[in-house]
Amino acid sequence: MSSELNMENQDGKPKTTKGAKSKKQKPIVVSKENILYQPWKLIKSGYDATAFQQNVIISVLRKLKTSLSTMRDEYLSNTRQLSLFDFSDNDIYKEEDDAMTFSIHMKELGVEPQNYQRAFNAVCNIGDIDVWVPVPNPEGGPEELERAKLFTIIVNKEDVIVDENNQVIGYKYEKHNPKVKLKLRRNVAETLFQGQIHTFLEETAMNISEKFPKRLYMYFANYKNVGGVTIDYWKFRKQIGFEDQVAEKIQYPKFFDFRKRVLDPSVEKLREMAELGQAEYWFEYEPIYRGTGRAKAPDQLKFTIHLSQIGEDYERQKGAFKERRELEQRLSEKFDQTTAQIRKLILALNADEYKDLNAKLDSLHEYFIKHRASIKDKRSYANRVLTDYIDEIKTIRAAAQSKSRQNENFSAAQSTDGELIDVAEEVVTDDNNEEETKLSNDIIVNSHNLMTPEEFSALNDYIKKLAADQERKIILDALTIDKEGSKFIVIAPAKATYETFQQMYESIYNDIDDMFDADVSLRIKNA
Secondary structure: OOOOOOOEOOOOOEOOOOOOOOOOOOOOOOOHHHEEEEEHHHHOOOOOOOHHHHHHHHHHHHHOHHHHHHHHHHHHOOOOOOOOOOOOEOOEEEEOOOEEEEEEEHHHHOOOHHHHHHHHHHHHOHHHOEEEEEEOOOOOOOOEEEEEEOOEEEOOHHHEEEOOOOOEEEEOOOOOOOEEEEEEEHHHHHHHOOOOEEEEEHHHHHHOOOHHHHHHHHHHOOOOOOOEEEEEHHHHHHHOOOOOOOHHHOOOOOHHHHHHHHHHHHHHHHHHHHHOOOOOEEEEEEEEOOOOOOOOOOOEEEEEEEEOHHHHHHHHHHHHHHHHHHHHHHHHHHHOOOHHHHHHHHHOOOHHHHHHHHHHHHHHHHHHHHOOOOOOOHHHHHHHHHHHHHHHHHHHHHHHHHHHHHHHHHHHOOOOOOOOOOOOOOOOOOOOOHHHOOOHHHOEOOOOOOOOHHHHHHHHHHHHHHHHOOOOHHHHHHOEEEEEOOEEEEEEOOHHHHHHOHHHHHHHHHHHHHHOOOOEEEEEOOO
């Protein structure tokens, strides 16, 4: 098969289409949807796959996400049941009990439509990916390892294209249905997809176009929580797909070449992505030599994992996911709350308020024990108490946010000679939309009685939109909108305030200019 059909050049880098435009990457936002689950046995099984073939594996992991998540929970609770074959999906179905078939669309592999044909051919050759699978020792000793195909491809004989020498050169491709089917056999699944499962970010893995950085990113996801690992050099090579037992298959046998071609480019790529908000971690390594002299290869490699900012956010979210799950379970089992009641209570809280709610549940549980005879409806009583408690939390939170905004504006509005402007107090209520409770009269000034009710209403609606805008709402305590004659005026209280929030003031100016068929100007009150 030619390198073109494999979708990659011989150096492992994807081919680029002539005239293709590079896309500017945006920082990744960590979410449940962006997290994929990966069995540790799969990642250390020693498969050697191109970057494109690794995308196929990622696509399969995406389809198995729900099942793998359940398996992870079962593993942590020590039940460890293989649930891969226990659900059905439109693109996944079982073939009796020995295999599962996946339908993969070319767009899932990050391929542009003009390259679907080449991608289709490349996926059809994915049989090159094989993994280590343990098999019983016929002599009763320790189990041995043998190679097995990770996936097999379902292709009809009539769809195979061969040359005059009967060599496969491609596959018939249906343009209106650019899908290919992969089969995962149960014996491989039972070996590789059961046991410890860790997570990585799908966008990060898909955004890495080079073979080795992609492979090592997925490999070290298992160690990011413990900060690193020290591992035997030859064992590490085998786990990431270097066949050191077979001389003719050894790739980069010299450590100098291995670090130059594999390790160093991967460190550089992941560190760059971490700095750009595209990866949650990067790694460094140190070779360890046990002998007095320097051997040709180190005995061990010591890897240190560094979390980026989104990596730290990721770990916080994982902790919040766990706390939330435990709270939901407690509300259901101990306080008889319905799913709708639980959702309403939990969604009203921030993650850093979960501990406070847990403490409240402790005291409520003790109260139930002491007064169980007098409480007729435990569910209603608990829901009423908890709803009132969360309303108190929201009121306190709103007051704290108001005070914080006042302090920020107070600091930002300092003039160069130290003179401070007055900061108006914000009205705080316990309304569900506390960010929108600031009275419009504090911002919209109609001292000349020239603003029509329609204009006032339009501005009022606009201010509510500002209050819901996470970036621009901070300006509300330092904003006045007035009208003189036929002209609308956006007013900043001081020069320092305007300079601090200049882009926001100009944005509001442009919005009002678009809103009304009238002149609009910007003014600094004390200038």
